[in-house]
Amino acid sequence: MNNAETLSIEPKKYVRGYFFYTTEDSPARRLNPLVKLFIVISISISAFLTDRFEIILSLLAVTVLLVILSRIPLSMVKKFILALSGMATGIFIINLFFSHYTGSKVYFDFWVFYIPYVNWGWRIYITDATLWWASLLFVRTMVMVWISLWFLVVTRDRDILYALRRLGFPRGAAFAFALSLRSVSMFYEDFVTVMEAMKSKGVSFSEGGIITRLKKYGRMAFPMVLLAVRRIEEFTRAIEARGFSIKCKRKLYNKYAWSKLDSLSMLTFGLILIIVFLYQYYPLFLMSFLGRLLGVFPLG
Amino acid sequence: MAGEERIEYPMTPRIVTAGVGGGLIAVLAAFGVMTVPVVPGVAGIYPAIAFIVAFGAWFGIWGAIAAYIGCFIGAGIVGGVPLAINVYWSLADFWEALIPAIGFKLFKADPELKNKKDWAIFWVFGVFLGNLIGAAWGSTTLAIAPPGVKPVIPWSAVFWPTFVFWFVGNILVTAIVSPLLLIGLSKYIKRTSVYCEGLIK
Numbered sequence: 092m093n094n095a096e097t098l099s100i101e102p103k104k105y106v107r108g109y110f111f112y113t114t115e116d117s118p119a120r121r122l123n124p125l126v127k128l129f130i131v132i133s134i135s136i137s138a139f140l141t142d143r144f145e146i147i148l149s150l151l152a153v154t155v156l157l158v159i160l161s162r163i164p165l166s167m168v169k170k171f172i173l174a175l176s177g178m179a180t181g182i183f184i185i186n187l188f189f190s191h192y193t194g195s196k197v198y199f200d201f202w203v204f205y206i207p208y209v210n211w212g213w214r215i216y217i218t219d220a221t222l223w224w225a226s227l228l229f230v231r232t233m234v235m236v237w238i239s240l241w242f243l244v245v246t247r248d249r250d251i252l253y254a255l256r257r258l259g260f261p262r263g264a265a266f267a268f269a270l271s272l273r274s275v276s277m278f279y280e281d282f283v284t285v286m287e288a289m290k291s292k293g294v295s296f297s298e299g300g301i302i303t304r305l306k307k308y309g310r311m312a313f314p315m316v317l318l319a320v321r322r323i324e325e326f327t328r329a330i331e332a333r334g335f336s337i338k339c340k341r342k343l344y345n346k347y348a349w350s351k352l353d354s355l356s357m358l359t360f361g362l363i364l365i366i367v368f369l370y371q372y373y374p375l376f377l378m379s380f381l382g383r384l385l386g387v388f389p390l391g
Numbered sequence: 392m393a394g395e396e397r398i399e400y401p402m403t404p405r406i407v408t409a410g411v412g413g414g415l416i417a418v419l420a421a422f423g424v425m426t427v428p429v430v431p432g433v434a435g436i437y438p439a440i441a442f443i444v445a446f447g448a449w450f451g452i453w454g455a456i457a458a459y460i461g462c463f464i465g466a467g468i469v470g471g472v473p474l475a476i477n478v479y480w481s482l483a484d485f486w487e488a489l490i491p492a493i494g495f496k497l498f499k500a501d502p503e504l505k506n507k508k509d510w511a512i513f514w515v516f517g518v519f520l521g522n523l524i525g526a527a528w529g530s531t532t533l534a535i536a537p538p539g540v541k542p543v544i545p546w547s548a549v550f551w552p553t554f555v556f557w558f559v560g561n562i563l564v565t566a567i568v569s570p571l572l573l574i575g576l577s578k579y580i581k582r583t584s585v586y587c588e589g590l591i592k
Contacts (some may be wrong), residue, residue, distance in 0.1 A: 235471035274414020
C-alpha cells in the first residue's frame with residue numbers, strides 16, 4: 092500500500108445511540124423505530140414461549156447475528172457484554188445453590204443450616220432438574236442481554252418518542268420514558284465520576300462489612316441526588332422556554348419512511364415468532380407443514 | 392417559606408421529575424442486578440431502593456412513576472425480564488415508592504425525620520410495608536405470565552430465593568441508606584420547585 096492509498100482511507104464515522112457508538116452506515120439505524128420495537132418484542136416473547144434449549148440457543152445465535160449485521164463495533168460494547176454475562180452467571184450460581192427442583196438424579200444434598208422450630212433452613216439440593224433450570228435461565232438471560240444491547244445501541248431518543256407516540260402513548264408518558272433513557276447515560280457518567288472522586292480521596296468501596304459499604308454508597312448518593320435535582324430544574328426551564336406543554340396538541344416533528352428493509356425485518360422476526368410458537372405448542376402441525384413445503388420445493 | 396415566593400409550574404417539572412428520576416433509578420437498579428443477581432431482574436442488594444423510598448417522600452406519585460420507569464429500564468430491560476412481563480412486574484417498585492409517599496403525605500410527616508412520629512412512619516411505610524408489598528408483588532408476578540408465555544421463575548422459586556432475598560436485601564438498604572438521604576437532603580429538596588407537598592401537587 093503506498094502513501095497516496097493510505098491517505099485516501101477515510102476513518103469510519105460513528106454515531107451515538109443511547110449508550111454506545113455504532114457505525115454511521117449501520118443498516119439497523121435506518122430501520123423504522125416501530126420495526127426496532129417489534130424486533131425486541133418478537134425476540135423477547137419468543138425466548139419465553141419455549142423451554143427447549145435448541146430453540147433458545149438458536150434465538151441467541153439470531154440476536155448475536157443481528158448485532159454483527161448491524162455493524163456494532165464489539166470492541167465498544169465488550170465491557171457491557173462481559174458485565175451482563177457475569178450477571179447471567181450469577182443467576183446460574185444462585186439458582187444452583189438456592190432453588191429446589193425435584194429431578195430424577197440427585198447430585199448433591201446438604202443442609203447448610205436448619206431451624207427445627209420453624210422447620211426451615213438452607214438446603215443445597217442439586218438435581219438434574221436444577222441444572223436444567225439454571226442453564227435455561229442463563230441462556231435466556233443472555234438472549235435478553237444481546238437484544239437489549241442491540242436496541243440501546245441502534246435507537247435514539249427521538250426514535251423512542253416516535254414509536255411510543257405512534258403506538259398511542261400519551262405525550263407526557265412518552266416524553267418521561269424517553270427522558271429517562273436519555274438520563275441513564277448522563278447518570279452513569281456521574282456515577283463513575285463521583286465514585287472515582289471518592290476513591291481518589293481514599294474511600295475504598297471493597298473494604299469493610301456490608302453495613303459499612305452501604306454507608307459509603309449512601310454518602311455517594313448525596314451528589315447524585317443534587318445533580319438530579321439540578322438537572323430537573325434545568326430541563327424544566329429549557330423545555331418550557333421551547334413552549335413544551337402536556338395539554339397542547341402537537342404533530343410529530345420527525346417522519347420515518349417505510350423501506351423494503353423494514354418489511355423484510357418485520358417478515359423475518361414475525362416468522363421467527365410464529366415458528367417458535369408452533370414448535371412449542373403445535374409441533375406436529377409445523378412438521379407436516381414443513382414436510383409439505385419441502386414436497387413442493389424438494390431439496391434433492 | 393417566609394419571605395420567599397415559590398413559582399408554581401403546572402405539570403412540566405413533575406413530568407421531568409418522573410423522567411430524570413427514572414434515569415437515576417435505572418442506573419442504580421442496573422448496578423444492583425448486575426452485581427448481586429438472584430433471578431432475572433432481582434438483586435440481593437438493590438441500591439436503588441434507598442432512592443425510591445426517598446423519592447416517594449419527596450416527589451409523591453411522581454417519585455413512584457420515576458421508580459416504575461427506572462425499574463422497567465434498569466432492572467427489567469437490563470436484567471432480562473421480557474417486555475410482556477416487565478410491564479406489570481415493574482409496578483413492584485411503583486408500590487415501594489407510593490406506599491411511603493402515602494404514609495408521609497397522609498400523616499403529614501416531615502421527610503427530614505425530625506421527631507418520633509416521622510421515624511415511625513418511615514419505618515412502617517418506607518421500610519416494612521413498602522418492601523413487603525413490593526417484594527410480594529415482584530416475586531409473584533415473575534411467576535405469572537400472559538397466556539402462552541413461560542414465566543421468568545416457577546412457583547417453587549417465588550418464596551425462596553426470590554422473595555426472601557428481595558425483602559431482606561431491600562430492608563437492609565432502606566434502613567441504612569434512606570435515612571441518610573432523607574435527613575441530609577430533605578431541607579434542600581423542600582426549597583426547590585420539584586418538591587411535592589401533597590401526593591400529586
